[in-house]
Amino acid sequence: MIAAAEPASGGRGRRRFDLSLPVFAGLVLLLAGLVFLPMFWLFRFAFTDGRGNPTFANFAALVTSPDLLEPAIVTAIVALASCLLACLVAAPMGWLVGRSDMPARPLVRLLVMGALVMPPFLGAVTWEILAAPNSGLLNQWGRLLLGLPTDAVLLDIYSLPGLVFVIACYSFPPVFVLVADALQRIPAELEDASAMLGATGLATVLRVTLPLALPALLAGALVAFLQAMTIFGSPAIIAMPAGFHTLTTKIWSFFQYPPHPGIASAAALPLLLVTILLLRLQAWLLGRRGYAVLAGRGGRPALVRLGGWRWPALFFCLLVTSCSALLPALALLKAAFTRVVSQPLTPDNLTLHNFEFVLFGFSATQLALRNTFLLATLAATIGSLLALLVAYITVRRAVRLHRLLAFLATAPAAIPGIVLGVGLFLAYTQPPFRLYGTLWILLIAYVTIAFPAAFQQLQSAFRSVHPELEEASRILGASPLQALFHITAPLLRTGIVSSWCFIFLEAMRELSAAIMLFTANTKVVATVMFDLNEGDQLGSVSVLGLVLLVSTVAVLALAHRFARGATLR
Amino acid sequence: MMSIRSFAILLAAGLAATAAAAAPPPSSAVDQKLIDAARKDGTVVWYTSTDVEIAEALGKAFEAKYPGVKVQIDRSGSERVFQRIGQEHMANVQACDVVNSSDAAHFIYWRREGWLAPYLPEDVAKYFPADQKDPDGTYATVRATLSVMGYNSKLIKADEAPKGFVDLLDPKWAGKIVKSHPSYSGGTLTATFEIARDIGWDYFEKLAKQRVMQVESATDPAKKVVLGERPIMADGSEYSLLIARDRGGAVEPIYPVEGTPLIASPAAILKDAPHPNAARLFESFLFSTEGQQLLVDIGAMRSWHAQVKERAGRVPMGSIKLMKEDPAGVERSIEEVKKRYTSYFKT
Numbered sequence: 053m054i055a056a057a058e059p060a061s062g063g064r065g066r067r068r069f070d071l072s073l074p075v076f077a078g079l080v081l082l083l084a085g086l087v088f089l090p091m092f093w094l095f096r097f098a099f100t101d102g103r104g105n106p107t108f109a110n111f112a113a114l115v116t117s118p119d120l121l122e123p124a125i126v127t128a129i130v131a132l133a134s135c136l137l138a139c140l141v142a143a144p145m146g147w148l149v150g151r152s153d154m155p156a157r158p159l160v161r162l163l164v165m166g167a168l169v170m171p172p173f174l175g176a177v178t179w180e181i182l183a184a185p186n187s188g189l190l191n192q193w194g195r196l197l198l199g200l201p202t203d204a205v206l207l208d209i210y211s212l213p214g215l216v217f218v219i220a221c222y223s224f225p226p227v228f229v230l231v232a233d234a235l236q237r238i239p240a241e242l243e244d245a246s247a248m249l250g251a252t253g254l255a256t257v258l259r260v261t262l263p264l265a266l267p268a269l270l271a272g273a274l275v276a277f278l279q280a281m282t283i284f285g286s287p288a289i290i291a292m293p294a295g296f297h298t299l300t301t302k303i304w305s306f307f308q309y310p311p312h313p314g315i316a317s318a319a320a321l322p323l324l325l326v327t328i329l330l331l332r333l334q335a336w337l338l339g340r341r342g343y344a345v346l347a348g349r350g351g352r353p354a355l356v357r358l359g360g361w362r363w364p365a366l367f368f369c370l371l372v373t374s375c376s377a378l379l380p381a382l383a384l385l386k387a388a389f390t391r392v393v394s395q396p397l398t399p400d401n402l403t404l405h406n407f408e409f410v411l412f413g414f415s416a417t418q419l420a421l422r423n424t425f426l427l428a429t430l431a432a433t434i435g436s437l438l439a440l441l442v443a444y445i446t447v448r449r450a451v452r453l454h455r456l457l458a459f460l461a462t463a464p465a466a467i468p469g470i471v472l473g474v475g476l477f478l479a480y481t482q483p484p485f486r487l488y489g490t491l492w493i494l495l496i497a498y499v500t501i502a503f504p505a506a507f508q509q510l511q512s513a514f515r516s517v518h519p520e521l522e523e524a525s526r527i528l529g530a531s532p533l534q535a536l537f538h539i540t541a542p543l544l545r546t547g548i549v550s551s552w553c554f555i556f557l558e559a560m561r562e563l564s565a566a567i568m569l570f571t572a573n574t575k576v577v578a579t580v581m582f583d584l585n586e587g588d589q590l591g592s593v594s595v596l597g598l599v600l601l602v603s604t605v606a607v608l609a610l611a612h613r614f615a616r617g618a619t620l621r
Numbered sequence: 622m623m624s625i626r627s628f629a630i631l632l633a634a635g636l637a638a639t640a641a642a643a644a645p646p647p648s649s650a651v652d653q654k655l656i657d658a659a660r661k662d663g664t665v666v667w668y669t670s671t672d673v674e675i676a677e678a679l680g681k682a683f684e685a686k687y688p689g690v691k692v693q694i695d696r697s698g699s700e701r702v703f704q705r706i707g708q709e710h711m712a713n714v715q716a717c718d719v720v721n722s723s724d725a726a727h728f729i730y731w732r733r734e735g736w737l738a739p740y741l742p743e744d745v746a747k748y749f750p751a752d753q754k755d756p757d758g759t760y761a762t763v764r765a766t767l768s769v770m771g772y773n774s775k776l777i778k779a780d781e782a783p784k785g786f787v788d789l790l791d792p793k794w795a796g797k798i799v800k801s802h803p804s805y806s807g808g809t810l811t812a813t814f815e816i817a818r819d820i821g822w823d824y825f826e827k828l829a830k831q832r833v834m835q836v837e838s839a840t841d842p843a844k845k846v847v848l849g850e851r852p853i854m855a856d857g858s859e860y861s862l863l864i865a866r867d868r869g870g871a872v873e874p875i876y877p878v879e880g881t882p883l884i885a886s887p888a889a890i891l892k893d894a895p896h897p898n899a900a901r902l903f904e905s906f907l908f909s910t911e912g913q914q915l916l917v918d919i920g921a922m923r924s925w926h927a928q929v930k931e932r933a934g935r936v937p938m939g940s941i942k943l944m945k946e947d948p949a950g951v952e953r954s955i956e957e958v959k960k961r962y963t964s965y966f967k968t
Contacts, residue, residue, distance in 0.1 A: 119964070120966075121815060122967075184848075185850075185852040186849055186850045186851065187845075187848040187849045210834070281834055292835060292836075292837065293834050293835050293836055295833075295835055295966060295967045296967060297967075307708070308700060308701075308704050308804055308959075311704070311707065311708070311711075327958050337640065390846060391868065391869075392848060392870070393848070394848040395848070400869075409674060409677070413674070413677050413678075413681065414673070414677055415677060415680060415691075415692060415693050415694045416693075416694065416695070416696075419693070447940060467703060475706075477712075480712075481708075481711060481712035481713075486712065488708075488709075488712035488714055489709060489712060489714030505632050571664075571705070571709060571714055571716050572666050572668065572693065572695040572705075572716040572717060573693075573716055575695070580639075583696060583697050584673065584803065586697070586698060586701075586837040586838050586841075587672065587673055587696065587698075587838045587841065588836070588838065588840065588841040588844040588845070589673060589674075590647070590844075592673075
């Protein structure tokens, strides 16, 4: 094989290399621009005064201001607590779905996917409807059930624990997916060996299964922590009425009149720093241990018999998914079809007015839906194509310096949404690129935010395809790019479609960056819902939310069918 | 960014210019030429802080009257409208045609910065009192509302309801009050300024200790009271309360004994409006008898138009003790009001 490849690369190699080089250079420039341009302006604003003179005044203002220390502490508590909660829930669920004989496992998986589709800020709105201390539906039902007086408060979502809960509701699904998949890949032989050596079931779980799943759990915990630290929508909806700020809502408030872009940039840098440090820490932790040996494909692991615990386990899973998906969906439906959502479902409280207003009366609906779908589709298509190219180059090491490319492709993961929003706003309101006010800036934001995950997804998909087929096509005279598009890409269809779906979903749900970047003509559904919620148009928010959810699920289902049809053929 | 000093100089210059009272442009009537030109523009983009359903209803009425001109509405809180226009100006983006916010101070700032286009609709020249329009003819009060208190009439009896601001400091109302935020709502900013001036900041400092539920928009407290989430609102727009009551919500207004802040909401056309003719036509429509009557009838607003009829069953303006308006004073203290408020209420 190698002997055959050599003469071919001798004859055509030069021309092939010439073709790849501009593509490579273009990719490096593009990715570097995506990452470094906003970061450059962020640093510039943070370290200069209004006229461009270097100064530390912004940081001084940051450190000395008493109303910034509190948000910083709150953010730390919220991030830690919700990460812990998410892991405590997701790890056992992941094990139950991945390794036990609990009934209805596919249903639980489906419900978790439902939670993944729900934009976190919409989830926060539904939890306002459910658990506002007085009018919340759960509080009303609880009072009725327990015979408590009308001013008894069972749940108060407008509180620190409330915020932690709401964030964890939507940060546990990624942890779950990572853990469940990792557990399914663990070869059964290791557990069998432990059992044969006399370990009890619990000892096996604690000393074999758990350590083997630890990298996945750790990766999940990190995702949950970073998400909680950098989330904007949920604290904007929950923390404000409760009377406190997180760092993200504070950064955003620096853009209120009179705007302080310098201080906002300075306040964004700690978030960036913590994110980078944590990502480094993860790489270091995972890098120290040789987990790669686990990739071997043993037989499908035996399912652990739960016996009498099967039903309580299912109950636990359903309870968790109710909090993230079922109850919020019910709350959305009730708010969409009633005049006053806190009142009982009597005939005169039922109405179609909200649908009528959102679908026909509200001028922003069409524009926002059009923008959102256009942007999500474009971002997903451009993003997955780019990720495909970059993953190909880095996995096949098609050019020297492929490591630089891999670094650039994963770098955006270190930039929280709101920080990227601030950076993009600063970068693209200045010459030479004035993109603020156009859809381009949102497209750039969406692609940048979703790129690292899509890239990693495709990278691992590439690793699973043996290069033999590509090599064969290159021996027959195809250039590396031709080989990629004619041979490898079709083989990777499932992987490409799933990364497409991932970016699409991310773009539909994104609020943190969009809130900084949208204008009248470039509003998206997320920002419109956010505006409506501030005016307390719960009915309209719910209708728009339902429209968004249903159409997202429809697009994802179509994509899924497309991918399946491809593999069947 | 501008330093405080140059800001102060500009401010002084602006005030001097106001005092000099430049002559307004001649008033403009709606004619076929304007309508045709507006059709060519095709769209008018309206940034407003009015309740979104009322804004959309006005937009629909305009579209019905002038087919071929679409109204695109961008509804947000006044302070956010101000933030967006500032951000867009900073980025050299021209998106907005007509702007309406409930913070009259914004218009002083915008006019001074030269961001507004002079335009005097015929109705404003003929039917609006002099103190509700800018002498330059760049803006006028398109709608007014009051910042009222209110209570849920199912949860609280009329004679037990608080009568004024200071009554809210009674410990029995702790945890029962909802209130909007001056960093979001221009109406609430104006009200906060007037209350602090007349009763003292002291009131807010004590109110903040009553475990107040803080919401953003001035249209929000009445909705929370109707939901029963909190039985009392410390502030909020009168019109959103009256509309909620019209729809069967159990909510009643309180006109505080200390005086009720009057919230004037001006409207103006931006100088760099992308659809200048549609903007003029829409501005004229907003100030016409028809537009104003709509604001009163479906929007439950107060109008300064001489020919507009007050709605039946409403407390007439004449019988309400009002707090004195002072947009220039508000403009001078925007930052201070937000800062002090935030230091008490922590949001």
